Amino acid sequence: MEPNERFLAGKTALVTGASRGIGKAIAVQLARRGARVACVATQAERCAETVAACTAAGGTA
Numbered sequence: 001m002e003p004n005e006r007f008l009a010g011k012t013a014l015v016t017g018a019s020r021g022i023g024k025a026i027a028v029q030l031a032r033r034g035a036r037v038a039c040v041a042t043q044a045e046r047c048a049e050t051v052a053a054c055t056a057a058g059g060t061a
């Protein structure tokens with residue numbers, strides 16, 4: 001891992017539309033870089049998939 005890859009450690013990000021597409025990709029990348037991610041979406045099942053992807057990427061959602 002590069003020295004600055006986790007530069008968002010200790011930060012919290014709120015991602016709307018996190019259940020798919022760009023919102024999901026943003027949530028996963030933020031989690032990968034150390035941010036705690038709050039995922040918001042209208043479809044709870046898909047949002048749960050995003051949370052699982054964030055966790056698998058080494059983050060917290």
